[in-house]
Amino acid sequence: MARNLLKSGLFADVVVWNRSSAKCEELVKEGAKTAATPAEVVKQCDITFAVLADPSAALEVVFGAHGVLEGMSASKGYVDMSTVDESTSQKIAEAITAKGGRFLEAPVSGSKQPAINGQLIILAAGDQGLFEEALPAFSKMGKKSLFLGAVGAGARMKLVVNSVMGCMMGTLCEGMSLADKAGLAQGDLLEVLGLGAMACPMFAQKGPTIQAHNYPAAFPLKHQQKDLRLALELGEKLGQPLPQAAAANAKYVEAMDLGHGDSDFAAVHEAICKK
Known part of the structure; x- marks a missing residue:
């Protein structure tokens, strides 16, 4: 910048x-x-x-x-x-x-x-x-x-955006893991996702890194977990349940415990794909 x-x-x-x-x-x-x-x-x-x-x-x-x-x-x-x-x-x-x-x-x-x-x-x-x-x-x-x-609106918007992003990444990693366990090629899953209504740049960019179990940090996982934590605090303050974000946050915490805090946030895959 x-x-x-x-x-x-x-x-x-x-x-x-x-x-x-x-x-x-x-x-x-x-x-x-x-x-x-x-x-x-x-x-x-x-x-x-x-x-x-x-x-x-x-x-x-x-x-x-x-x-x-x-x-x-x-x-x-x-x-x-x-x-x-x-x-x-x-x-x-x-x-x-x-x-x-x-x-x-x-x-x-x-x-x-x-x-x-x-x-x-x-x-x-x-x-x-x-x-x-x-x-x-x-x-x-x-x-x-x-x-x-007014001050506060920018902070709230960013937490909402990153809450959605963190949940989407967790869902992609679950799908990639399920495809693998089901005997399907993860690349085929990424192609199908890219051709339909769920196509998005994040899936296209992060899918190959998930396949390779290689996570050079573009957005460190520890920061994604921090943003999910702050979003959950906002939801609690406003009385808005966030069950998807809470479930995703638990997996990011687990990935941090596995030593992936400084890896890209796609490394949440390592907490999801464990045998």
């Missing part, structure tokens, strides 16, 4: 920081400037984009020592593109606006390859003026940017 901002040539400076500093090195070689802390990034930039692994990381970067709040001042924008729960997003929004800043949550739908290709779907909510100012950057990171309303 940062590389696409650099390549666009639209921005005078792209300043980067990462909790693992070595991850910034290639971007610096390509023209980015580096900062020592999140506070320094915010001080140097009109708009800061954050993409972090989970709620605890998102909160630490904002509220921790030399964090975002230390550099925040009037009119600066903070766009959190992490996938977090609504309460985390609300807490960050309140802190940013209390310092005079503007806040937008903007989690993305899409994994590694869409990020590389600038084809993410951006699910934004919060300060609409900041959304409009961020659109030139969003247009280089994604193929579609939606403004969904």
Whole structure:
């Protein structure tokens, strides 16, 4: 995402920081400037984009020592593109606006390859003026940017989307395992699925990795499990039963226990196909 901002040539400076500093090195070689802390990034930039692994990381970067709040001042924008729960997003929004800043949550739908290709779907909510100012950057990171309303709507939409995705992957892995046990070729199953109403890019992309039991991480399984957990918490809060998501989540937890947390989320297959 940062590389696409650099390549666009639209921005005078792209300043980067990462909790693992070595991850910034290639971007610096390509023209980015580096900062020592999140506070320094915010001080140097009109708009800061954050993409972090989970709620605890998102909160630490904002509220921790030399964090975002230390550099925040009037009119600066903070766009959190992490996938977090609504309460985390609300807490960050309140802190940013209390310092005079503007806040937008903007989690993305899409994994590694869409990020590389600038084809993410951006699910934004919060300060609409900041959304409009961020659109030139969003247009280089994604193929579609939606403004969904007040803070919390973006977080909820992302959890709903990833809940559906996690369940679909679990169902595909069950079908692949059942076909195998039934003496059917898994490739034939994938062909049938691809020709009918259930055809979808995810099945086409992930089917061969499931067949090969080889799961290079485009979207780590541990993050899919985190999103299912947060979706289940949202469902409980709203009184909406999510039995399919609960069953899927149990299998992702099992796959993590088998050591597949850093593998692609298709590795849930290993928890489903066990003899």
